Amino acid sequence: MTLTAGCDVGSLTAKAVIMRDGRIIGAQVVKSRAKPEISAKEAMAGALTAARVALEDVAACVGTGYGREKIPFVKEVVSEIACHAKGAKWLVSSARTVIDIGGQDCKAMRIDEHGEVIKFITNDKCASGTGRFLDVMARVLGISVDELGRLSAGAKQPVTLASTCTVWAQADVIKYLNSGIAVADIGAGINIAMANRVAILANSVKAEHDVCMTGGVAKNNGVVQTLAQLLGRRITVPRKADPQLAGAIGAAIIAGQL
Amino acid sequence: MRPELKEYHYDWMLWRILAPASRVADGSAKELTHMYRYAPYFKGILQPILQEGAVGSTFLKMMTRYMENLNTAHRRGKKIAITTFCFSPAICYALDVVPVTLEVVTAVGGLMWKRGTFDYLDYACEIGFTETSCSSQRGALGAYLAGLGEEIDMVLCDTPGICDTNANAFAFAAAYLKKPFYHLNYPQGLADQRTEKYHVDDYKAMIRFMEEHSGNRLDQDRLREILREVDRQDALLADLEELHRLIPAPLPPIYNVFNYVGRFLFSGSPEYTRLLEQMVKKVRENVVARRSGLNSGKEKLRAFLCYIDHYSLNWNFWNWMDTRGIAHMGGILSRGFRDNACYTAELPGSSYSLDMGSLETMLDSIAQMNARLPMVRSIRGPYDQPNMWLEESLAVAKMFQADFMIYNGTPGCRNTWGMVKPFAREIEKHGYPVHIMYADAFDDRVESWAATQERLNEFLQVRGLL
Amino acid sequence: MFFVGCDVGSLTAKVVIMDEERIVAWELQQVGTSPGDAAEAVLAAALSKAGLARNQIDCGVGTGYGKAWIPFVQRTESEITCHAKGVRWQIPLARTVIDIGGQDAKAVRLDADGKVVRYIYNDKCASGTGRFLEVMAEAMEVNLADMGTLGCKSTCKIPISNQCVIFAETEVVSLINEGREIPDIINGLHHALAGRVASLARSIGVEQTVVMSGGVAKNQGVFQALAERLDLPMQAVEAFDPQLSGAVGAALLAKNNYELGITN
Amino acid sequence: MSKAMLEIFYDAAEKVNSAAINAWKAQGKKIVGNTCSYVPAEIFHAAGILPVRLRGIETDNMAVGDTYFGPYICSFPKCILQLAGEGRFAFLDGAVITPGCDAMRRLDECWRKAGEDIPGIVPPFFYYFDVPHKTAPHGLDWFKEEIRRLIQAVEQHFHLSITHEALRASIRQYNQGRRLLKQLEDLRATPEAGITGADAFAVAVAGTVLPREEYNSRLAELLQVLEQNLPAVADGKKRLLTMGSISDDMDLIRLIEGHPKALVVAENLCFGVRYEGPELEENGDPVAAMAQGYLGKSTCPRMYGKYQERLDILKQTIARAKVEGVILQNIRFCDLHGSENSLFQRDLEAMGIPCLKIEREYGPLTEKGRIKMRLDAFLRQL
Numbered sequence A: 001m002t003l004t005a006g007c008d009v010g011s012l013t014a015k016a017v018i019m020r021d022g023r024i025i026g027a028q029v030v031k032s033r034a035k036p037e038i039s040a041k042e043a044m045a046g047a048l049t050a051a052r053v054a055l056e057d058v059a060a061c062v063g064t065g066y067g068r069e070k071i072p073f074v075k076e077v078v079s080e081i082a083c084h085a086k087g088a089k090w091l092v093s094s095a096r097t098v099i100d101i102g103g104q105d106c107k108a109m110r111i112d113e114h115g116e117v118i119k120f121i122t123n124d125k126c127a128s129g130t131g132r133f134l135d136v137m138a139r140v141l142g143i144s145v146d147e148l149g150r151l152s153a154g155a156k157q158p159v160t161l162a163s164t165c166t167v168w169a170q171a172d173v174i175k176y177l178n179s180g181i182a183v184a185d186i187g188a189g190i191n192i193a194m195a196n197r198v199a200i201l202a203n204s205v206k207a208e209h210d211v212c213m214t215g216g217v218a219k220n221n222g223v224v225q226t227l228a229q230l231l232g233r234r235i236t237v238p239r240k241a242d243p244q245l246a247g248a249i250g251a252a253i254i255a256g257q258l
Numbered sequence B: 001m002r003p004e005l006k007e008y009h010y011d012w013m014l015w016r017i018l019a020p021a022s023r024v025a026d027g028s029a030k031e032l033t034h035m036y037r038y039a040p041y042f043k044g045i046l047q048p049i050l051q052e053g054a055v056g057s058t059f060l061k062m063m064t065r066y067m068e069n070l071n072t073a074h075r076r077g078k079k080i081a082i083t084t085f086c087f088s089p090a091i092c093y094a095l096d097v098v099p100v101t102l103e104v105v106t107a108v109g110g111l112m113w114k115r116g117t118f119d120y121l122d123y124a125c126e127i128g129f130t131e132t133s134c135s136s137q138r139g140a141l142g143a144y145l146a147g148l149g150e151e152i153d154m155v156l157c158d159t160p161g162i163c164d165t166n167a168n169a170f171a172f173a174a175a176y177l178k179k180p181f182y183h184l185n186y187p188q189g190l191a192d193q194r195t196e197k198y199h200v201d202d203y204k205a206m207i208r209f210m211e212e213h214s215g216n217r218l219d220q221d222r223l224r225e226i227l228r229e230v231d232r233q234d235a236l237l238a239d240l241e242e243l244h245r246l247i248p249a250p251l252p253p254i255y256n257v258f259n260y261v262g263r264f265l266f267s268g269s270p271e272y273t274r275l276l277e278q279m280v281k282k283v284r285e286n287v288v289a290r291r292s293g294l295n296s297g298k299e300k301l302r303a304f305l306c307y308i309d310h311y312s313l314n315w316n317f318w319n320w321m322d323t324r325g326i327a328h329m330g331g332i333l334s335r336g337f338r339d340n341a342c343y344t345a346e347l348p349g350s351s352y353s354l355d356m357g358s359l360e361t362m363l364d365s366i367a368q369m370n371a372r373l374p375m376v377r378s379i380r381g382p383y384d385q386p387n388m389w390l391e392e393s394l395a396v397a398k399m400f401q402a403d404f405m406i407y408n409g410t411p412g413c414r415n416t417w418g419m420v421k422p423f424a425r426e427i428e429k430h431g432y433p434v435h436i437m438y439a440d441a442f443d444d445r446v447e448s449w450a451a452t453q454e455r456l457n458e459f460l461q462v463r464g465l466l
Numbered sequence C: 001m002f003f004v005g006c007d008v009g010s011l012t013a014k015v016v017i018m019d020e021e022r023i024v025a026w027e028l029q030q031v032g033t034s035p036g037d038a039a040e041a042v043l044a045a046a047l048s049k050a051g052l053a054r055n056q057i058d059c060g061v062g063t064g065y066g067k068a069w070i071p072f073v074q075r076t077e078s079e080i081t082c083h084a085k086g087v088r089w090q091i092p093l094a095r096t097v098i099d100i101g102g103q104d105a106k107a108v109r110l111d112a113d114g115k116v117v118r119y120i121y122n123d124k125c126a127s128g129t130g131r132f133l134e135v136m137a138e139a140m141e142v143n144l145a146d147m148g149t150l151g152c153k154s155t156c157k158i159p160i161s162n163q164c165v166i167f168a169e170t171e172v173v174s175l176i177n178e179g180r181e182i183p184d185i186i187n188g189l190h191h192a193l194a195g196r197v198a199s200l201a202r203s204i205g206v207e208q209t210v211v212m213s214g215g216v217a218k219n220q221g222v223f224q225a226l227a228e229r230l231d232l233p234m235q236a237v238e239a240f241d242p243q244l245s246g247a248v249g250a251a252l253l254a255k256n257n258y259e260l261g262i263t264n
Numbered sequence D: 001m002s003k004a005m006l007e008i009f010y011d012a013a014e015k016v017n018s019a020a021i022n023a024w025k026a027q028g029k030k031i032v033g034n035t036c037s038y039v040p041a042e043i044f045h046a047a048g049i050l051p052v053r054l055r056g057i058e059t060d061n062m063a064v065g066d067t068y069f070g071p072y073i074c075s076f077p078k079c080i081l082q083l084a085g086e087g088r089f090a091f092l093d094g095a096v097i098t099p100g101c102d103a104m105r106r107l108d109e110c111w112r113k114a115g116e117d118i119p120g121i122v123p124p125f126f127y128y129f130d131v132p133h134k135t136a137p138h139g140l141d142w143f144k145e146e147i148r149r150l151i152q153a154v155e156q157h158f159h160l161s162i163t164h165e166a167l168r169a170s171i172r173q174y175n176q177g178r179r180l181l182k183q184l185e186d187l188r189a190t191p192e193a194g195i196t197g198a199d200a201f202a203v204a205v206a207g208t209v210l211p212r213e214e215y216n217s218r219l220a221e222l223l224q225v226l227e228q229n230l231p232a233v234a235d236g237k238k239r240l241l242t243m244g245s246i247s248d249d250m251d252l253i254r255l256i257e258g259h260p261k262a263l264v265v266a267e268n269l270c271f272g273v274r275y276e277g278p279e280l281e282e283n284g285d286p287v288a289a290m291a292q293g294y295l296g297k298s299t300c301p302r303m304y305g306k307y308q309e310r311l312d313i314l315k316q317t318i319a320r321a322k323v324e325g326v327i328l329q330n331i332r333f334c335d336l337h338g339s340e341n342s343l344f345q346r347d348l349e350a351m352g353i354p355c356l357k358i359e360r361e362y363g364p365l366t367e368k369g370r371i372k373m374r375l376d377a378f379l380r381q382l
């Protein structure tokens, strides 16, 4: 009956998960603040409340994400690549390839049957293959990231976007918008540009077998579908829990193995 | 790469589109409509080509022949070499090796499909070839690296010492595909004796390499025959260039594409001579009628492209020029520095001549020809040295009475991006407004055409050109 | 006689109403998703400030990203021309104009008569623009308008080298996490931005007098850092908000046009 | 081994104006900088001139570098130009530029152009030294001639003469250093490793700056201490090798070794072992010896078509130093190393040696968090 916790402080959101016997009993996603310790505390407080337990009851907590060094209550910190792999494995047990797209980076990894990473790659060029890209674009379109994901379905003639710089792509979007092109076509173009960048990464680790997608962008159906087309593989989006929680879940699982 | 694309060979697809296109050139209107339906995106470029009448039809047939040659090479027992532009393929024809000039083949793909060569560009990155490399090789190379083309038997390039990213593409391909590799190397000199000896030594070693890997021997008579053809082509090119100086310029902008493709795929082959003859004929007609080569009919400005002379994503760039009454005065890359070319008079010591006397003189000439292809010379060394980028751009621009210059390249081009800022500054001092395009001539995902066009328009407006 | 200049940028829409001699009213607002609406809104506000009716405007010129959607102008002009014109109106000796707006940075060189001789935009990426500062302000949870003063408090500048705006943000976040002082980080950002813009200006040659315009000109920290990087004194537009330079230039061009007979 | 022993190496490796450079100048002697490991240091040594490899460290902005170079260019030559433009290379009496790669080759004209705008930043002896991309006989001949010309140019400019005798003596001096560094490499290959990667790299980089005699004697002392009592630095850590684009960056190695399980036991960098290269022939024609020795080393991807040779060298190093993982780094826009790194990754991973590829900017180390994240995951993988 041990309780373990994972806390993933990302660039955009902080996530905390409480697990008991391999089940999630509480979770929380909050927006990241300028100070990671505050984000971590907020997320953890929310998760604890949801689980109706106290921090003292938690046997071990593992931290991950960009802010991991600053989380006050963790026993150990682990790289988010390892955590996402473990989390994805728990979410989709057959997963052998994991694509995680978060706020400011995108990772593709191949994992073994224990959820250990065999090969991975992350984008290190520019933000244009990351969740930030979508956030910026959604803002320009005046819609939420949720809606952006749904736009692809209604598109007739998706536009082509300059995709090497987020800020320049933004200029393109404004131009299209102003010239009266349907929002759905622009939205689909955005999702395609994003999927294109991600496909390069996924293909470089040679996406294999069951591909699973985690991180906030997994909730964007337009990106997921386009990516699936580009890769020529079905992509499973976890249903067992919010895919954005994958890192925190992995951390909680690793906490249980300490 | 999208899985469905893996079902098709790159060069086979090009062939399958070019073949019917070249047939409809002489066909009925109905056939043409049908063809457009079959290749909707190709229409954008096919239309302007067909509009050129006999020239366009010859061009399409020539391209089809090339693709047929390539696609059937192995069946006919021939070897295939990938090569680079700014390398004269005449030597390949002399040795009966089929050349695949990556940059040209990339450009053709870019013009033909809606997504250009994007998938192949990306594929190259997927297997670890750097994304920052020059897209002109990366496009078609992606296909060959993916095994989606005829198998390559050898790799030849002539860019070490000129352009790293280009040479690197070929070295990478050779190592990746485990194929024999030869490179011509250009040290810092241009035309002094020591340099010329180096070029000839290197060239001869390349011929030995080609002989070894093709199983063919260089036949002196065949070489002479091919060089005679080259000689005819050079004379025709010199004519065209001379005529192009007239105001209004009588050459249609698209001739620039015909030439680019011709020189780097067909140098020394009779088809290209025929094409050039037809081009000269048409241009002379224009001269007699005092007609501008522009579709819009009225020449307002003359642009010189101080680098790559084509933007090969659909027809937009040419169209943009045409509709604004801008005559395309060619680029530095369309020059060959043969002794009869008009601009060489302005540039002492820049030219070479063809001497078909003996094998020795032929090899000398052909090595010199190769060492004078524009990228191999103009852009090789410091731009401010004699007979290099600055001087030659100025001389050619003056000769053709250009009003302004445009730099068009690819972000992959370390070679020119390393010096284009001081270069532009210097050119401006000589009174030519210069516009530096940040776009990629082979990949509009770097900068969309809409954005590129807006910048071009702004340039014309702000600099008071229109 | 009244003339209107309207500059619809990536971020803000600006309108300036002038009579033959001076600015009679101006307005600046955020651009939402519709540049046309934004233009209408600023015009309406400025008209009411000036107590004028719409039909009293004799001629208008539009500029900026959204220029094509401004309903009430007869002509549009490039921002380069407008900024140069606007700046020269106040500082006739200006030979170099450096404009940093929301989406791009440009350097413009003028001849003695105010004609544009050369110009250059920021290349490759948005890292040398106002957007860079906005993103950073958001990440640090400070007010954009306070950045200038905050940065000037610092004497130490932390090098921020990332090219990509979004990645530079990560860098800033990790600097905060390391416990570095906010003013020092801001100072570092100002210098990073200034360094990038300085190299733009220098690559087309900088001539005195150098004037800064655009929204970022209001940021004292960037202004000083730029002067330092260029190693030259710089002048600020004072007669009007520097963010309005483009609109002022457009209004002046409208007047020219009117005189040339291009009217409503 | 005491910290004090390493101090001189660190000082030389981490400062543009190092104590050694200042001391040399104080004696009124000349210094000539070079930009690539293909420039024979012996020539300058024989002339009584201190050859130093130019660095781009300590920059905090690129206002000068970006003025002349375009946007899509490696940050290393930009940083060098930046320092030059800021007058930080005032100690140079000369500089030798090579066509190491296109970006480096352009440093020649960009530096000259910057000199037109900012007076006094181009050293009086400013020389372009051509290095062919071929080791074939005609390439070697060309290079020999280039060496002869360089010697002549130095003699003329500095009014001195460089005898073959002096060259041979310099070759011996440099060879001694090469042997000593090799010894250090051998120590690092032992199970104890004996020295951290950062310390060893400081020693290697210092070799590109310190006067040779001093370097040799300090290095000999260091080796003696180490050999007497080899510290067990390795201590259960994972043994790593770093290689790829230009790197003289101690911070990167420190960042790697900041991980409790990581130790860098070997490198293949052109500020490290690649700079030193193989020993030169000590007898006979010194020009031929230098040509053969410098051009013959094909450990840089600028020598096209020699990937297999480089792979073989790498495999030997990996086997000797018992390397468990390889960190392949490249500077953005360095296509040569960037794409060759991918070939290495393919071939090494096929042999069961995991690789981590990193792309970064030269200059102050940034994105530490991003690199650390990947490093953590990589080490877990080992």
Ligand SMILES: Nc1ncnc2c1ncn2[C@@H]1O[C@H](COP(=O)(O)OP(=O)(O)O)[C@@H](O)[C@H]1O
Residues within 6 Å of the ligand: A009, A010, A011, A012, A013, A014, A065, A101, A102, A103, A104, A105, A130, A131, A132, A133, A134, A135, A145, A146, A147, A149, A215, A216, A217, A218, A219, A220, A221, A244
């Ligand atoms: N409901 C949603 N629909 C589509 N996309 C979403 C949704 N929620 C979040 N996202 C995307 O997820 C990204 C944040 O992902 P996350 O994994 O939380 O990043 P990080 O871990 O770096 O903070 C956002 O940039 C956004 O684009």
Ligand SMILES: Nc1ncnc2c1ncn2[C@@H]1O[C@H](COP(=O)(O)OP(=O)(O)O)[C@@H](O)[C@H]1O
Residues within 6 Å of the ligand: C008, C009, C010, C011, C012, C013, C064, C100, C101, C102, C103, C104, C129, C130, C131, C132, C133, C134, C144, C145, C146, C148, C214, C215, C216, C217, C218, C219, C243
């Ligand atoms: N009060 C202020 N203080 C400092 N900087 C400001 C202020 N207001 C705006 N800015 C800066 O100006 C930029 C917008 O400039 P502007 O010239 O309006 O751009 P655009 O014309 O593209 O809309 C913002 O990105 C911001 O960085």
Ligand code: SF4
Residues within 6 Å of the ligand: B134, B135, B136, B163, B164, B165, B166, B375, B409, B410, B412, B413, B414, B415, B416
């Ligand atoms: S465009 Fe530039 S990079 Fe590409 S091959 Fe030519 S010189 Fe090289």
Ligand code: SF4
Residues within 6 Å of the ligand: D035, D036, D037, D038, D099, D100, D101, D245, D246, D270, D300, D301, D302
């Ligand atoms: S990497 Fe190669 S070319 Fe570049 S400096 Fe080193 S040795 Fe020279």
Ligand code: SF4
Residues within 6 Å of the ligand: D074, D075, D076, D077, D100, D101, D102, D103, D104, D245, D246, D331, D333, D334, D335, D336, D337
């Ligand atoms: S890192 Fe690469 S691109 Fe940069 S200077 Fe060295 S060899 Fe050239």
